[in-house]
Amino acid sequence: MFKLMRKYPILNYYFTKFFAYFLTIFGALTITFFMFRLIPANPIENWLRSLEAQYSLTIDGGDAMVNSYKEKFGMTGTLWQQYVRYMYNVIFHFDLGPSFINFPRPVSELLAEALPWTMGLLAVSISISWVLGLLVGAVAAWFRDSPVSGTITNISIALSQVPAYLIALFLVLFIGYQWKLLPTRGAFDGQYAIGWNLDFIRSVARHSILPALAIVTVSLAAWILSTRSLVISNLGEDYLLYAEAKGLKSGDIMTKYALRNAMLPQATGLALTMGSMMSGQLLIEHMFVYPGLGQVMGRAIAIFDYNAMMGLIILSVVSVMTASLAVDLLLPVIDPRIRTAIKA
Amino acid sequence: MWNLMKNCWRTSGKFRFGAVVLVVLVGLALVAPVIYRPIIGNRSPARPGQFQRWLPPSGTHPMGTDGHGRDLLTNYLAGLRTTLYIGFLAGVISTTVGVSVGFYSGYKGGGIDAVLLTITNMLIVIPSYPILVAIAMVTPELTVATMSLILALFAWPFSARMIRAQVMTMKERAYVELAKVSGQGDLAIIFTEMMPNLTPYLLMGFAFSVVGAMVAEVAIEAIGLGPSNIITLGLMINYANGWGVYSMGRFEILLIPVAVLVLIFAAITMINRGMEEYLNPRLQKVTTEK
Amino acid sequence: MYQHVDSGERLIDIRDLRVWYRTTRGPAKAVDGVNLTINRNEVFGLAGESGCGKSTLAKGILGVIKLPGYFEGGEVDFCRKKSDSTLICEDLLKMSREQVRRMRWRDMAYIPQSAMNVLSPVARIDKQMLDGIFEHTNWSKEKARARMYECMDLVGLDKAVARMYPHELSGGMKQRVAIAAAITLTPDLIIADEPTTALDVNVQQVILQELKEIREKLKLTLIYVTHDMAVHAEMADRMGIMYAGVLMEVAPVVDTFHDPYHPYTEGLISSIPSIGGGRERMMGIPGRAPSPLEYPSGCRFHPRCPKVMAICSEEMPTLKQVGPERYVACHLHDEYTFEERANGGD
Ligand SMILES: Nc1ncnc2c1ncn2[C@@H]1O[C@H](COP(=O)(O)OP(=O)(O)OP(=O)(O)O)[C@@H](O)[C@H]1O
Ligand SMILES: [Mg+2]
Numbered sequence: 001m002f003k004l005m006r007k008y009p010i011l012n013y014y015f016t017k018f019f020a021y022f023l024t025i026f027g028a029l030t031i032t033f034f035m036f037r038l039i040p041a042n043p044i045e046n047w048l049r050s051l052e053a054q055y056s057l058t059i060d061g062g063d064a065m066v067n068s069y070k071e072k073f074g075m076t077g078t079l080w081q082q083y084v085r086y087m088y089n090v091i092f093h094f095d096l097g098p099s100f101i102n103f104p105r106p107v108s109e110l111l112a113e114a115l116p117w118t119m120g121l122l123a124v125s126i127s128i129s130w131v132l133g134l135l136v137g138a139v140a141a142w143f144r145d146s147p148v149s150g151t152i153t154n155i156s157i158a159l160s161q162v163p164a165y166l167i168a169l170f171l172v173l174f175i176g177y178q179w180k181l182l183p184t185r186g187a188f189d190g191q192y193a194i195g196w197n198l199d200f201i202r203s204v205a206r207h208s209i210l211p212a213l214a215i216v217t218v219s220l221a222a223w224i225l226s227t228r229s230l231v232i233s234n235l236g237e238d239y240l241l242y243a244e245a246k247g248l249k250s251g252d253i254m255t256k257y258a259l260r261n262a263m264l265p266q267a268t269g270l271a272l273t274m275g276s277m278m279s280g281q282l283l284i285e286h287m288f289v290y291p292g293l294g295q296v297m298g299r300a301i302a303i304f305d306y307n308a309m310m311g312l313i314i315l316s317v318v319s320v321m322t323a324s325l326a327v328d329l330l331l332p333v334i335d336p337r338i339r340t341a342i343k344a
Numbered sequence: 345m346w347n348l349m350k351n352c353w354r355t356s357g358k359f360r361f362g363a364v365v366l367v368v369l370v371g372l373a374l375v376a377p378v379i380y381r382p383i384i385g386n387r388s389p390a391r392p393g394q395f396q397r398w399l400p401p402s403g404t405h406p407m408g409t410d411g412h413g414r415d416l417l418t419n420y421l422a423g424l425r426t427t428l429y430i431g432f433l434a435g436v437i438s439t440t441v442g443v444s445v446g447f448y449s450g451y452k453g454g455g456i457d458a459v460l461l462t463i464t465n466m467l468i469v470i471p472s473y474p475i476l477v478a479i480a481m482v483t484p485e486l487t488v489a490t491m492s493l494i495l496a497l498f499a500w501p502f503s504a505r506m507i508r509a510q511v512m513t514m515k516e517r518a519y520v521e522l523a524k525v526s527g528q529g530d531l532a533i534i535f536t537e538m539m540p541n542l543t544p545y546l547l548m549g550f551a552f553s554v555v556g557a558m559v560a561e562v563a564i565e566a567i568g569l570g571p572s573n574i575i576t577l578g579l580m581i582n583y584a585n586g587w588g589v590y591s592m593g594r595f596e597i598l599l600i601p602v603a604v605l606v607l608i609f610a611a612i613t614m615i616n617r618g619m620e621e622y623l624n625p626r627l628q629k630v631t632t633e634k
Numbered sequence: 635m636y637q638h639v640d641s642g643e644r645l646i647d648i649r650d651l652r653v654w655y656r657t658t659r660g661p662a663k664a665v666d667g668v669n670l671t672i673n674r675n676e677v678f679g680l681a682g683e684s685g686c687g688k689s690t691l692a693k694g695i696l697g698v699i700k701l702p703g704y705f706e707g708g709e710v711d712f713c714r715k716k717s718d719s720t721l722i723c724e725d726l727l728k729m730s731r732e733q734v735r736r737m738r739w740r741d742m743a744y745i746p747q748s749a750m751n752v753l754s755p756v757a758r759i760d761k762q763m764l765d766g767i768f769e770h771t772n773w774s775k776e777k778a779r780a781r782m783y784e785c786m787d788l789v790g791l792d793k794a795v796a797r798m799y800p801h802e803l804s805g806g807m808k809q810r811v812a813i814a815a816a817i818t819l820t821p822d823l824i825i826a827d828e829p830t831t832a833l834d835v836n837v838q839q840v841i842l843q844e845l846k847e848i849r850e851k852l853k854l855t856l857i858y859v860t861h862d863m864a865v866h867a868e869m870a871d872r873m874g875i876m877y878a879g880v881l882m883e884v885a886p887v888v889d890t891f892h893d894p895y896h897p898y899t900e901g902l903i904s905s906i907p908s909i910g911g912g913r914e915r916m917m918g919i920p921g922r923a924p925s926p927l928e929y930p931s932g933c934r935f936h937p938r939c940p941k942v943m944a945i946c947s948e949e950m951p952t953l954k955q956v957g958p959e960r961y962v963a964c965h966l967h968d969e970y971t972f973e974e975r976a977n978g979g980d
Contacts, residue, residue: 020462020465023462024462024465024466024469025469027462027463027466028466028467028469028470031466031467031470032470032475035475036475036478039478039479039482145701145702154358154614157358157610157613157614157617158609158610158613158614159610160613161555161559161609161610161612161613162605162606162609162610163559163562163563163609165562165563165566166562166602166605166606166609169566169581169598169602170599170602173590173595173598173599177590177591178590178595238746238747238748238751238752239751239752239753239754241693241698241700241746241752242744242746242752242753243754244698244700244738245696245698245738245739245743245744245746246738246739246744246765246766246769246815247735247736247737247738247739247740247766247769247770248735248765248766248769249735249769252765252769256754256757256765257754260754260756260757261754261755261756264756282471282473282474283473283563283567286567287567297473297474298567300474301474301477301478301481301569304478304481304482309474309475309478312471312474313470313471313474313475316469316471317469317470317471320469321469334756335756336755336756336758336799336801337755337756337799337801340799340801340802
């Protein structure tokens with residue numbers, strides 16, 4: 001194996017990346033696990049109390065009861081045993097344990113139910129902001145001396161670090177309440193049958209606009225900025241002048257030379273945000289009572305649902321890492337310079 | 345450092361904008377107690393039931409009172425004060441930790457570096473938000489200091505990574521090598537040779553940590569999962585939402601804290617960008633108007 | 635459209651060309667009234683200190699001026715042989731962009747100042763050489779490829795280079811690629827803008843030799859731009875000395891070196907650095923070149939001129955013919971006319 005790797009450095013590169021991928025995920029899970037267990041909370045007691053309050057009954061049975069639930073939730077034995085058991089179940093059975101929310105439904109089911117909503121919202125908002133950001137950024141770069149471009153740039157810089165939930169508050173306030181243009185809660189109207197009918201789909205689309213807009217506003221600013229500076233530094237590049245001196249058509253110069261060179265970092269960036277935006281979106285979903293992972297998170301936090309929270313974090317860590325692994329694996333395919341660097 | 349600021353001020357309009365806004369806001373926060381006095385005397389702005397509820401803006405209450413019978417202006421100022429203070433404190437803590445780790449890691453290199461870098465990367469991918477909330481929820485009597493500490497817990501890896509990269513490049517340069525040969529100790533080398541060159545990156549790392557900590561803080565507070573005994577701008581937002589200020593037609597109660605936060609984030613980002621442009625003239629050519 | 639039939643040996647006729655750059659402190663007049671005729675089949679050397687506008691003039695002829703640069707005025711007549719072997723001269727600045735685009739590479743090619751940066755880092759060499767061919771011909775793939783290998787062979791490049799990426803090549807190899815690419819369509823004119831400045835001295839010599847041989851073999855017209863007078867001495871047939879956006883002197887290379895008319899030319903020659911000697915300020919001429927934002931009144935060279943006269947700060951001399959093949963813009967030569975010199979001059 002090592003001989004082979006020495007012979008083909010690219011194998012070595014892939015191996016290193018995969019190793020780092022698994023190691024980082026494993027480490028992140030371990031850290032998270034111990035952090036949660038070290039937080040001095042008493043979720044089972046809390047949960048039982050909340051059930052009592054909810055159904056106005058008294059749960060008896062005391063310690064025996066608590067212990068039997070502890071077992072179900074994998075909280076018996078030493079911390080070390082709990083850890084080994086948890087990791088074993090996660091890694092070999094993809095079993096994230098039962099949840100307190102809707103006990104005894106397993107966490108994985110809960111997440112699977114919420115995931116499509118989150119992914120849908122994410123896909124829509126990321127594609128909109130990426131495409132729009134590329135366009136506006138390119139235009140801002142092209143007319144970089146005009147005051148309009150300067151204003152766009154400065155606004156984008158200012159907005160680029162503002163968290164999306166503050167934007168969301170503005171949107172809810174004006175579009176949702178003041179002008180009553182769009183719904184601000186949930187993902188669809190209850191009166192329509194869930195399924196592939198037009199009313200339902202329209203309702204889903206209407207409900208997704210505000211949360212998507214909040215996410216788009218902020219990430220758009222970032223894409224505008226990065227595209228603008230990429231395109232400007234590309235416009236000054238000598239190879240564009242050279243391509244023009246060759247008498248190539250402007251369209252060809254733009255697509256084959258300018259964009260090809262500017263797209264590389266932008267595509268990398270796209271993959272990376274795909275992963276990391278998921279965790280940023282959790283709060284937005286919570287605010288809009290959107291039935292995605294964000295809402296699961298809100299409910300899990302409120303009753304201190306270890307398993308659900310761990311599940312969410314695992315999902316997020318794995319998606320971030322997978323996106324960046326994909327980028328690492330694809331880069332040598334797309335960029336010849338990296339390919340050579342690896343060989344050397 | 346003073347020179348750096350002066351140069352940035354001279355070369356970058358963004359830096360000037362950000363600096364002016366930030367100085368005004370920090371100034372307001374600093375003189376806040378003076379402004380309280382004529383309105384609420386020596387009482388805490390946070391004490392409920394001081395006045396009649398929902399008074400409209402007037403001479404005595406420039407912004408009116410809220411649903412708990414408190415003066416709104418003094419509460420905004422108190423919120424601004426704590427929010428800035430928490431951000432600053434968390435920034436200091438995480439920058440200190442981040443810089444130390446980044447420095448050590450980058451300077452030593454080798455196995456220690458690999459281990460520290462791996463741990464840093466692990467922490468960076470963990471979504472901090474759920475954990476922060478969980479910790480905040482179970483910590484009784486959350487003070488400003490503990491809040492800052494909790495926020496710093498997840499903010500330091502970013503500075504660490506940035507400083508490490510800078511140290512790695514600087515290490516290559518001859519002047520550090522020279523100092524090594526001349527027999528100075530490691531620490532002496534770090535402080536006499538590298539520190540001056542690292543200052544701008546340190547400041548940028550600090551600014552990022554402050555923004556990161558405040559973003560997380562407001563996020564926790566705004567949806568009501570933070571402690572309710574400390575008035576922050578995030579808590580003001582949460583109150584405003586809870587009171588349903590929309591339906592009462594008192595938009596400004598929500599709008600003001602949101603707008604102030606947006607201003608703070610924008611100002612710090614502008615300052616950072618201005619500094620970056622000053623340090624990297626190529627970027628300046630790309631991003632500033634001729 | 636300006637068009638006339640020409641029987642002479644002219645290839646390019648530039649009249650009062652002005653190419654300016656827009657800046658916040660007013661226009662930078664990088665090329666500001668250049669008059670020049672380039673003959674078919676010659677090597678024309680364009681010399682002058684850094685920043686005098688050489689590259690801008692070269693790009694102006696090719697018509698690849700981009701904002702903030704723009705054409706302020708002038709004419710660039712380019713003469714092409716029609717199929718009936720008459721010569722047609724047309725003003726490139728008045729032709730449509732599309733027409734000029736079609737002429738590029740086929741009629742006039744360009745070897746850039748920095749071959750390091752002109753090749754796109756993410757495309758293979760063959761792709762970047764072939765796209766120019768396909769754009770202007772309807773050759774088959776095989777034919778285009780054969781031509782590409784032929785040209786690469788001319789500059790001493792191995793076939794294997796075609797499948798490589800720019801970053802895998804040395805500076806000298808990239809420069810050869812640029813030369814090979816420029817000759818693929820055997821254009822009438824090649825403009826080479828300091829094609830060897832970035833290379834080390836030995837490689838520079840080899841490439842110069844190759845360029846010279848290729849030019850003779852293919853009978854191309856070459857405009858060779860460099861501040862390096864020693865290179866001009868080796869390469870050029872005729873030379874133009876540029877200063878502050880205008881030409882100060884145009885003459886055959888032998889005359890330029892042995893009997894310069896303009897004090898600026900004298901200064902340049904007295905300060906010849908060795909080949910590849912870099913861009914250090916010329917020792918022979920005190921003072922600095924003026925900024926294109928603000929030229930001195932009268933003759934733009936007068937503040938630095940050792941032979942300055944009263945009139946020099948008041949009136950700008952025009953480039954006028956003072957001998958067969960000799961042109962100079964200097965008040966020292968005001969009293970001469972071409973006929974006088976031709977009859978009894980030195
Ligand atoms: N994009 C631009 N904006 C403003 N001024 C410019 C621009 N490009 C060139 N100039 C100015 O035009 C003048 C001529 O530039 P040019 O590149 O033609 O000089 P050059 O003679 O080729 O110099 P070098 O020997 O350094 O290549 C310079 O003084 C330069 O400052
Ligand atoms: Mg030049």
